[in-house]
Amino acid sequence: MLVLGIESSCDETAAAVVFDGRRILSNVVASQISIHSKYGGVVPEIASRKHIEAISAVTCQALEDANTTPSELQGISVTMGPGLVGSLLVGLSFAKGLALGLDIPFLGVNHLEGHVAASYLMDDPPELPYVALVVSGGHSNIYLFKKDGRHIMLGQTKDDAAGEAFDKAARLLNIGYPGGAVIERLSRGGDHNRWKFPRAMKASLDFSFSGLKTALVAEINKMGRPFADEEIPDVAASYQEAIVDVLVEKTIKAAQDYRIGNVVVCGGVASNGRLRERFYQAAEYVGIRVFIPLAFLCTDNAAMIAAAGNSHLENGTKGSWNLNAVSRWPRMDSE
Secondary structure (H helix, E strand, C coil): CEEEEEECCCCEEEEEEEECCCEEEEEEEEECHHHHHHHCCCCHHHHHHHHHHHHHHHHHHHHHHCCCCHHHCCEEEEEEECCCHHHHHHHHHHHHHHHHHHCCCEEEEEHHHHHHHHHHHCCCCCCCCEEEEEECCCCEEEEEECCCCCEEEEECECCCCHHHHHHHHHHHHCCCCCHHHHHHHHHCCCCCCCCCCCCCCCCCCCECCHHHHHHHHHHHHHHCCCCCCCCHHHHHHHHHHHHHHHHHHHHHHHHHHCCCCEEEEECHHHHCHHHHHHHHHHHHHHCCEEECCCHHHHCCCCHHHHHHHHHHHHCCCCCCCCCCCCCCCCCCCCC
16 A cells, blocks of 8 residues: 555654555654754644644655655555644644545554554564564553554553653753753763662563652752763763663563563654663573664654554555544553
């Protein structure tokens, strides 16, 4: 199938054309980072307005880059949740209107399923069964994907997600936005053993990162002053290592507990260089294969949404015209 993917769950307006769920013909992303950076985070009302302004042009560019006309499309896959309702509605409404005008099926998909589907776009995609870590600004979940494709959640964050923990630390340190990218950059050359930050819930496959932020606040309060510029690289490296340690250890443990030889790591935080390095090292040590999409496929994009919807559309699944945006989608379990 030739599928158009549309993604607008947060602050990226994206459209992509994907063939057969595996080959990217185009992948266009309009980012709002420069707009939201002065606020230190995404402002939902601004995000939805910017999606309205960008979505038509982004979709036209995706079709042009793919050398495809609208009449050649065989289906549309669009993010219906989880995410910011106002942002989701822009993409969902646009997809419905386009599908209606072209008389082709459309499908609403889970954004997290899209992140996992990014691994199908790799040159060497994973084979079932596999354990998948979906780690982003709003989610830190571990799933088991079985041989038949059904999946169950093995672990999830009980409070802050990993990406959220990065953003909160960046605000506390006053070092910029988005937090994960800034902390990764500043941590290069820093000593990740300089500060001993906690690793929570070691006996469980669930995550908890709120205490990590609290520990950072405690360090600042103990010193009675902000960290000096020369201290920031060590703080950033130590804080990042605390997050990476937990993500790697729990995901590898899940694979070993369920005797699974393949691990998929996806979501925005999976673009972090230190996380990727540690996963490759740990997987090699225990004899597990790890699959991490290229960085541009880890952050929000529409190619992954097209890939996620492709097999459903091929099987004849169609979205209802009454389909609505879902701001919270607590579980992605299929059984």
